[in-house]
Amino acid sequence: MHAVVITVAVALGAFVGTMLDNFVAFSAQLALTEPRRHERAMTAQVIGVLSLIVIAGGVGTALGEIPLRWIGLLALAPLALAYHAWRTRSHPARNVKRG
Numbered sequence: 001m002h003a004v005v006i007t008v009a010v011a012l013g014a015f016v017g018t019m020l021d022n023f024v025a026f027s028a029q030l031a032l033t034e035p036r037r038h039e040r041a042m043t044a045q046v047i048g049v050l051s052l053i054v055i056a057g058g059v060g061t062a063l064g065e066i067p068l069r070w071i072g073l074l075a076l077a078p079l080a081l082a083y084h085a086w087r088t089r090s091h092p093a094r095n096v097k098r099g
Contacts, residue, residue: 022049 026045033041066074 019049 022045026041029041029045030038063071
């Protein structure tokens with residue numbers, strides 16, 4: 001039970017931090033947007049936040065099917081891709097159609 005409480009607390013903290021960051025960014029966006037377009041910007045913001053919540057729920061459900069010991073391997077995939085890009089950064093791109 002203790003682990004569940006910690007997990008919920010960390011998830012809640014991450015969500016609140018994200019929403020606080022989102023609030024600051026949205027405030028800046030509204031400050032730069034013409035007043036007649038505020039309604040459209042607010043609607044887009046709500047749709048964006050709801051989309052992120054739905055996508056996060058879907059990804060969480062999908063990851064529930066993956067065995068826990070594979071999660072570490074999933075974390076290595078972006079590192080492997082970054083290492084490959086760094087290692088081949090000076091090579092010209094292959095199979096790229098130009099022009």
